[in-house]
Amino acid sequence: ILSELDPDDAADVLSELPEEERAALLESIPPAESAEIKELMSYSEDSAGGIMDPAVISVSEEATVSEAVNKIRAAEIDEDFFSVYVVNKDGRFVGDVRIRFLLTRPEGTKIGDLVDPDTIYVTVDMDQEEVRNIFSKNDLIVAPVLENDNKLVGRITADRIIEVAEEEAAEDLYTMAGTDADELDKISAFHAARIRMTWLLPCLIGTGVTALVLMFFYEKFGKGSSIVYTAALAFVPMIAAISGNAGLQTSAIVVSGLATGHLVALRVSQVFTREVRIALLVALSCGVIGGVACAILLYLKAPESTIKSVQLVFAFGMAMFSAIMVATTLGLFLPFLFRRIGIDPAISSGPLVTTANDSISVAIYMTLTLLLAT
Amino acid sequence: ILSELDPDDAADVLSELPEEERAALLESIPPAESAEIKELMSYSEDSAGGIMDPAVISVSEEATVSEAVNKIRAAEIDEDFFSVYVVNKDGRFVGDVRIRFLLTRPEGTKIGDLVDPDTIYVTVDMDQEEVRNIFSKNDLIVAPVLENDNKLVGRITADRIIEVAEEEAAEDLYTMAGTDADELDKISAFHAARIRMTWLLPCLIGTGVTALVLMFFYEKFGKGSSIVYTAALAFVPMIAAISGNAGLQTSAIVVSGLATGHLVALRVSQVFTREVRIALLVALSCGVIGGVACAILLYLKAPESTIKSVQLVFAFGMAMFSAIMVATTLGLFLPFLFRRIGIDPAISSGPLVTTANDSISVAIYMTLTLLLAT
Numbered sequence: 073i074l075s076e077l078d079p080d081d082a083a084d085v086l087s088e089l090p091e092e093e094r095a096a097l098l099e100s101i102p103p104a105e106s107a108e109i110k111e112l113m114s115y116s117e118d119s120a121g122g123i124m125d126p127a128v129i130s131v132s133e134e135a136t137v138s139e140a141v142n143k144i145r146a147a148e149i150d151e152d153f154f155s156v157y158v159v160n161k162d163g164r165f166v167g168d169v170r171i172r173f174l175l176t177r178p179e180g181t182k183i184g185d186l187v188d189p190d191t192i193y194v195t196v197d198m199d200q201e202e203v204r205n206i207f208s209k210n211d212l213i214v215a216p217v218l219e220n221d222n223k224l225v226g227r228i229t230a231d232r233i234i235e236v237a238e239e240e241a242a243e244d245l246y247t248m249a250g251t252d253a254d255e256l257d258k259i260s261a262f263h264a265a266r267i268r269m270t271w272l273l274p275c276l277i278g279t280g281v282t283a284l285v286l287m288f289f290y291e292k293f294g295k296g297s298s299i300v301y302t303a304a305l306a307f308v309p310m311i312a313a314i315s316g317n318a319g320l321q322t323s324a325i326v327v328s329g330l331a332t333g334h335l336v337a338l339r340v341s342q343v344f345t346r347e348v349r350i351a352l353l354v355a356l357s358c359g360v361i362g363g364v365a366c367a368i369l370l371y372l373k374a375p376e377s378t379i380k381s382v383q384l385v386f387a388f389g390m391a392m393f394s395a396i397m398v399a400t401t402l403g404l405f406l407p408f409l410f411r412r413i414g415i416d417p418a419i420s421s422g423p424l425v426t427t428a429n430d431s432i433s434v435a436i437y438m439t440l441t442l443l444l445a446t
Numbered sequence: 447i448l449s450e451l452d453p454d455d456a457a458d459v460l461s462e463l464p465e466e467e468r469a470a471l472l473e474s475i476p477p478a479e480s481a482e483i484k485e486l487m488s489y490s491e492d493s494a495g496g497i498m499d500p501a502v503i504s505v506s507e508e509a510t511v512s513e514a515v516n517k518i519r520a521a522e523i524d525e526d527f528f529s530v531y532v533v534n535k536d537g538r539f540v541g542d543v544r545i546r547f548l549l550t551r552p553e554g555t556k557i558g559d560l561v562d563p564d565t566i567y568v569t570v571d572m573d574q575e576e577v578r579n580i581f582s583k584n585d586l587i588v589a590p591v592l593e594n595d596n597k598l599v600g601r602i603t604a605d606r607i608i609e610v611a612e613e614e615a616a617e618d619l620y621t622m623a624g625t626d627a628d629e630l631d632k633i634s635a636f637h638a639a640r641i642r643m644t645w646l647l648p649c650l651i652g653t654g655v656t657a658l659v660l661m662f663f664y665e666k667f668g669k670g671s672s673i674v675y676t677a678a679l680a681f682v683p684m685i686a687a688i689s690g691n692a693g694l695q696t697s698a699i700v701v702s703g704l705a706t707g708h709l710v711a712l713r714v715s716q717v718f719t720r721e722v723r724i725a726l727l728v729a730l731s732c733g734v735i736g737g738v739a740c741a742i743l744l745y746l747k748a749p750e751s752t753i754k755s756v757q758l759v760f761a762f763g764m765a766m767f768s769a770i771m772v773a774t775t776l777g778l779f780l781p782f783l784f785r786r787i788g789i790d791p792a793i794s795s796g797p798l799v800t801t802a803n804d805s806i807s808v809a810i811y812m813t814l815t816l817l818l819a820t
Contacts, residue, residue: 145550153546154528154587171545172527176519208612211605213528213587230604231585234611238582241615242702248622249698249795250691261723268695268728275691276732279684280739286680287743305679306660309686309804310653317624317649317797321642324623328616349635354642358650365654369661421623423691430683 120203121196123236124217124226130157133166133184137174140183144174154214157224158187164222167191193218196225200236201331207233208332244331247418248324250275271423278427282312282434289438300384304441307366307388308434311395314358315433316426319399322347323421326407330417344404351400355393363389383445391440395433402429494577495570497610498591498600504531505557507540512553514543528588531598532561538596541565567592570599574610575705581607582706618705621792622698624649645797652801656686656808663812674758678815681740681762682808685769688732689807690800693773696721697795700781704791718778725774729767737763757819765814769807776803 098106115121129147131140140156155168167187177186193216194203207215207230217226246252250271286308290301325347367385406420419425472480489495503521505514514530529542541561551560567590568577581589581604591600620626624645660682664675699721741759780794793799 141549144546171549172518175515175545175549204608207605208608213603213605229587230608231581231587234578234582234604234607237608237611237615238706241611241618242706244615244619245622245698245702245795248619249694251695251698261720261727264720265724265727265731268692268724269731271695272688272691272728272732273735275688276684276735276739279687280743282683282687283680283740283743286683290676290680302664302676302679305676305682306657306664308679309656309660309682309808310650312683312686313653313656313797313801313804314646314649317646317800318642320623320797321625321645324619324625328619332612332616346635346638350639350642353635353639354646357639357643358646361647361650365650366657369654369657421619423687423694426691427687430687434683 115196118200119196120194120198120200120217120228121225123200123203123232124196124228125232126226128157128216128224128227129153130159130224131169131183133158133160133182133187135183136179137177137181137183137186138179140169140174141179144171153227156183157216157227158183159224163224165193165216165218165224168216191216194228195220201240203228204233204236204240205332208237240331243416244327244418247416248327248421250423275423275427278424278431282427282431285431285435285438289442292442300441300445303370304384304387304438304445306369308437310362310366311388311391311433311437312430314362314392315395315399316429318351318354318358318396319403319429320421320426322351322400322403323407323425326404327417327421330407330411347400347404351397351404354400355396358396359389359393362392384441387440387444388437390444391433391437394436394440398432398436399429489570492574493570494568494572494574494591494602495599497574497577497606498570498602499606500600502531502590502598502601503527504533504598505543507532507534507556507558507561509557510553511548511551511555511557511560514548514557515553518545518548527601530557531590531601532557533598537598539567539590539592539598542590565590568602569594575614577602578607578610578614579706582611614705617790618701618792621790622701622795624797649797649801652798652805656801656805659805659809659812663816666816674815674819677744678758678761678812678819680743682811684736684740685762685765685807685811686804688736688766689769689773690803692725692728692732692770693777693803694795694800696725696774696777697781697799700778701791701795704781704785721774721778725771725778728774729770732770733763733767736766758815761814761818762811764818765807765811768810768814772806772810773803 129144131143135143144156153171155170156174157168158166160166166184167189168191169183169186169188173186192206192210192212194206196217196219198206203215206212207228212230214227214229216224217228219225243252251268254267286305326343329343363385366388370384402425403420406425407417410420411417503518505517509517518530527545529544530548531542532540534540540558541563542565543557543560543562547560566580566584566586568580570591570593577589580586581602586604588601588603590598591602593599617626625642628641660679700717703717737759740762744758776799777794780799781791784794785791
């Protein structure tokens with residue numbers, strides 16, 4: 073079965089197997105193929121080397137069109153190809169010649185005269201996300217893969233990049249929800265539950281901190297104003313949910329912008345100014361609307377606490393504004409910070425940051441209530 | 447500028463302009479090009495017709511290889527192409543011939559003998575997401591676009607599909623966070639803030655409902671057991687956050703599976719059984735861990751309420767279990783339901799569903815606390 077797979081897929085399959093099985097399988101296939109697969113396995117699965125197809129047709133600069141055509145006729149490549157790659161006499165990559173030129177130019181034309189010296193290439197150690205950005209920016213269908221000394225080692229076609237784009241997109245989605253694609257590897261529910269629990273556990277600790285914050289404030293309020301405390305508590309989920317979502321909106325824009333590379337094109341300072349303005353507008357609207365909603369609910373359901381409710385509404389509105397400003401600031405800066413220190417930026421849209429944000433916003437809210445309403 | 451763009455990009459740009467400017471621009475370019483752009487504009491921007499490139503090379507079944515080569519030589523197509531499309535004498539699509547065959551076969555060979563009759567094609571009215579799935583499933587580099595009567599009208603290349611995959615992925619991410627890509631159309635912060643507010647407003651109403659639920663229970667608990675009510679309130683954010691995240695984990699798996707088409711391949715009943723098992727395991731773990739955490743926090747911070755705290759912890763554990771089961775069930779079924787009734791499945795990972803889920807889980811928790819701890 074292994075020798076029917078493309079060498080790059082075979083290498084991926086093999087690298088998942090235990091050492092012994094791998095060696096046994098490699099011995100069972102023709103030596104030429106196993107050498108190719110072994111070389112592919114030496115590249116990281118997520119690098120250009122890991123996703124490339126080593127089957128390329130290369131001709132010398134000195135060859136003629138008819139020599140190149142003979143080389144194509146002799147090559148036993150199943151897959152379709154679109155360009156012939158040109159190398160100089162030292163074996164270094166020079167550029168590519170489109171197959172259509174081989175069809176439409178006289179047979180004696182030198183390949184060196186047809187070559188496009190500005191061919192866009194990728195290097196074996198490039199991350200697949202970077203390769204995808206290069207394909208997407210330059211509308212590429214195929215790109216040659218070079219080693220660092222400009223030696224041609226393979227090619228990557230756009231169909232593989234579509235897979236990469238889908239993989240990366242699914243990973244972002246999973247990270248945002250606090251799980252990962254690994255859980256689909258095995259059908260076992262136990263395995264999947266364990267992966268999800270590794271995300272929910274820190275989340276439990278985080279919400280435990282929120283509960284601690286609420287209990288801490290209970291003591292501060294004292295017996296006398298426990299009615300204010302109880303009324304204030306009813307709005308805790310509102311503060312937490314709205315500020316969490318406002319932060320998530322910002323970080324989704326930033327994470328997706330970083331992933332597709334669109335954000336790098338814009339000037340970062342421009343993005344910051346725009347996001348800060350949006351945050352101010354959103355925080356102001358939610359502060360006012362939330363304050364009014366809080367006032368109406370208090371009037372309807374707890375008229376006995378009217379003495380303090382003006383202060384409570386005011387504290388709530390200010391807390392909503394502050395919590396949204398904190399959450400959007402985190403949503404704006406954390407993806408950049410995480411990328412800088414080598415963590416997946418999508419984590420900043422995940423449950424960990426959302427939970428941390430809950431504790432912060434609740435602490436702000438309770439402090440303001442304590443200061444203003446007791 | 448317009449005539450330098452590819453016709454499909456030009457059509458996209460034009461369809462964003464007001465009627466008058468569009469007409470003026472279309473008159474300013476050569477009639478042949480404007481006719482092509484007008485036809486492309488008649489297709490929806492998100493359909494195969496909207497993303498296709500109308501420049502194709504087609505030859506008759508009856509032609510020979512050398513006639514096909516002459517046609518390629520005469521064609522003034524800037525972009526690269528990889529296959530020649532073959533039509534029969536009624537102008538209907540028959541299949542494709544790879545350019546390499548034109549190079550390597552004798553000049554007199556009939557095109558009809560080289561044609562691949564199983565060429566995978568797409569139709570003009572197909573949604574771009576469906577087109578992407580076809581490309582991804584069949585590892586395509588290029589596909590012909592046919593009208594419903596099998597007339598060849600254009601082609602789609604994989605580089606365009608990479609863009610589509612990126613667009614769709616970003617849309618999913620935005621929907622999850624409660625915003626959309628439209629907000630990036632204009633630089634105005636006011637415009638973006640308005641779009642985000644349309645998501646936050648229903649979210650405010652939803653959390654308002656949660657506040658109402660909490661107030662309703664305050665009355666039910668009565669003055670005597672207000673200490674139990676206050677202690678229980680401290681754990682509301684924990685119940686809401688954990689069950690919300692557990693639901694999000696499930697819906698992210700389902701949404702991403704639906705988007706990439708992987709889920710359709712698996713048997714739906716299999717996915718359901720697996721997800722229900724995972725939910726049971728996760729709910730059980732969180733119920734137990736959350737209950738213990740709740741017990742420890744209560745012991746540390748509010749030892750005066752020890753009489754009721756065993757019941758409170760028990761109520762909390764059961765509520766955590768129930769809330770997670772409800773949330774994961776919603777996360778599992780809503781994406782399928784939404785797709786059935788024509789709503790984007792990613793909405794089910796968005797703030798609206800999360801907020802609704804908050805109210806439900808808090809109501810469950812308070813009911814159990816009321817029943818067990820007072």
